[in-house]
Amino acid sequence: xxxxxxxxxxxxxxxxxxxxxxxxxxxxxxxxxxxxxxxxxxxxxxxxxxxxxxxxxxxxxxxxxxxxxxxxxxxxxxxxxxxxxxxxxxxxxxxxxxxxxxxxxxxxxxxxxxxxxxxxxxxxxxxxxxxxxxxxxxxxxxxxxxxxxxxxxxxxxxxxxxxxxxxxxxxxxxxxxxxxxxxxxxxxxxxxxxxxxxxxxxxxxxxxxxxxxxxxxxxxxxxxxxxxxxxxxxxxxxxxxxxxxxxxxxxxxxxxxxxxxxxxxxxxxxxxxxxxxxxxxxxxxxxxxxxxxxxxxxxxxxxxxxxxxxxxxxxxxxxxxxxxxxxxxxxxxxxxxxxxxxxxxxxxxxxxxxxxxxxxxxxxxxxxxxxxxxxxxxxxxxxxxxxxxxxxxxxxxxxxxxxxxxxxxxxxxxxxxxxxxxxxxxxxxxxxxxxxxxxxxxxxxxxxxxxxxxxx
Ligand SMILES: Nc1nc2c(c(=O)[nH]1)N[C@H]1C(S)=C(S)[C@@H](COP(=O)(O)O)O[C@H]1N2
Ligand SMILES: [Mo]
Numbered sequence: 145x146x147x148x149x150x151x152x153x154x155x156x157x158x159x160x161x162x163x164x165x166x167x168x169x170x171x172x173x174x175x176x177x178x179x180x181x182x183x184x185x186x187x188x189x190x191x192x193x194x195x196x197x198x199x200x201x202x203x204x205x206x207x208x209x210x211x212x213x214x215x216x217x218x219x220x221x222x223x224x225x226x227x228x229x230x231x232x233x234x235x236x237x238x239x240x241x242x243x244x245x246x247x248x249x250x251x252x253x254x255x256x257x258x259x260x261x262x263x264x265x266x267x268x269x270x271x272x273x274x275x276x277x278x279x280x281x282x283x284x285x286x287x288x289x290x291x292x293x294x295x296x297x298x299x300x301x302x303x304x305x306x307x308x309x310x311x312x313x314x315x316x317x318x319x320x321x322x323x324x325x326x327x328x329x330x331x332x333x334x335x336x337x338x339x340x341x342x343x344x345x346x347x348x349x350x351x352x353x354x355x356x357x358x359x360x361x362x363x364x365x366x367x368x369x370x371x372x373x374x375x376x377x378x379x380x381x382x383x384x385x386x387x388x389x390x391x392x393x394x395x396x397x398x399x400x401x402x403x404x405x406x407x408x409x410x411x412x413x414x415x416x417x418x419x420x421x422x423x424x425x426x427x428x429x430x431x432x433x434x435x436x437x438x439x440x441x442x443x444x445x446x447x448x449x450x451x452x453x454x455x456x457x458x459x460x461x462x463x464x465x466x467x468x469x470x471x472x473x474x475x476x477x478x479x480x481x482x483x484x485x486x487x488x489x490x491x492x493x494x495x496x497x498x499x500x501x502x503x504x505x506x507x508x509x510x511x512x513x514x515x516x517x518x519x520x521x522x523x524x525x526x527x528x529x530x531x532x533x534x535x536x537x538x539x540x541x542x543x544x545x546x547x548x549x550x551x552x553x554x555x556x557x558x559x560x561x562x563x564x565x566x567x568x569x570x571x572x573x574x575x576x577x578x579x580x581x582x583x584x585x586x587x588x589x590x591x592x593x594x595x596x597x598x599x600x
Contacts, residue, residue, distance in 0.1 A: 272501025
């Protein structure tokens with residue numbers, strides 16, 4: 145208002161209009177004109193009319209309850225998501241980095257630890273299961289504020305326009321993160337390579353808008369929850385915040401009932417999702433598990449990510465002619481599978497935990513310690529980082545670099561057997577890597593070459 149008064153007070157600050165051409169109003173003045181016209185005309189028939197939305201449940205309390213649930217949930221999603229990216233050790237090598245050009249968004253990266261050995265199983269299981277479980281809450285929150293999305297006029301002032309834009313980023317960002325995450329988990333890498341980039345950058349955009357939104361709305365939400373479920377303010381009042389219907393229909397469910405219904409929806413999703421991360425008997429309950437619930441019987445009867453056939457492993461590459469090449473410190477040793485089996489065999493009970501959120505219970509792996517293989521080329525106790533390459537030709541997961549702390553951990557193996565039997569083809573025969581706490585993608589299958597130390 146001050147701005148408009150000021151402009152009226154100082155007409156001489158404008159260039160004099162050229163005779164014959166009407167004066168061109170400034171952008172804020174034009175916006176004000178449009179707003180005045182829109183307000184005078186009233187909202188068009190439909191969702192912008194105050195009486196259009198009639199649910200008696202909408203109001204500050206309901207919105208605040210869903211909002212606070214999302215505040216907690218999204219915070220955990222964001223933190224576990226950042227951890228998941230750190231677990232890839234992206235700064236170690238280009239083959240590990242799914243989001244090149246992350247720039248300073250990778251400021252927080254740290255060396256992913258190997259203990260506790262179930263760390264990634266927990267963080268990524270929580271990330272994916274919680275993401276699925278929050279879907280009903282997100283939809284309910286959007287439903288509760290829908291009249292505001294149709295506010296009339298759509299933009300009242302420049303600052304209001306900026307607020308609306310931030311809401312667009314908030315709602316769009318949330319939708320984008322949930323949709324890309326769930327598509328990736330359910331449809332199994334439909335974004336070849338680029339999912340990580342989309343989901344990573346999307347997360348930063350979303351969280352930026354989320355932080356701004358929380359900063360502005362948290363006091364109001366806390367106040368609304370304190371005021372209680374039945375403290376429904378009058379439509380049009382300050383506290384009603386455009387949520388309360390001016391002509392509410394008769395209720396068909398109580399506010400508490402609506403919250404319980406959303407909670408039941410989330411609980412149902414939890415029950416049909418969590419089993420794929422918990423494993424054991426619970427796997428049978430994971431109706432939404434994209435890989436199916438029954439991985440089959442026997443020692444190799446646990447979840448397979450990509451089969452040998454699906455990534456084009458050629459029988460000739462893993463038959464009798466298969467060799468393991470170990471390189472490092474200027475030396476090279478080549479082993480047959482028999483020679484590998486003749487080395488001291490160690491045992492490790494470790495799970496496989498995929499970025500998609502599923503994981504296996506601990507499997508009993510046996511094979512040769514990575515430190516023992518490093519010792520073949522004279523490195524041993526001071527085992528450095530190692531580039532692991534498979535016989536697979538191309539594809540994002542055909543090779544990976546393990547950090548020194550991972551290569552040095554005596555539980556890290558080049559496994560040749562699991563649960564007392566030879567590895568089956570789909571679990572990585574003749575040999576695969578297994579590392580405590582590492583994301584599944586770093587447990588390279590069908591390994592043929594290990595290069596210790598910095599690439600020559
Ligand atoms: N060579 C190769 N190794 C690989 C993969 C791959 O596609 N190719 N997939 C990885 C991923 S994403 C996971 S989750 C694990 C799964 O191991 P599993 O199929 O034995 O359960 O293998 C990893 N090792
Ligand atoms: Mo994976």
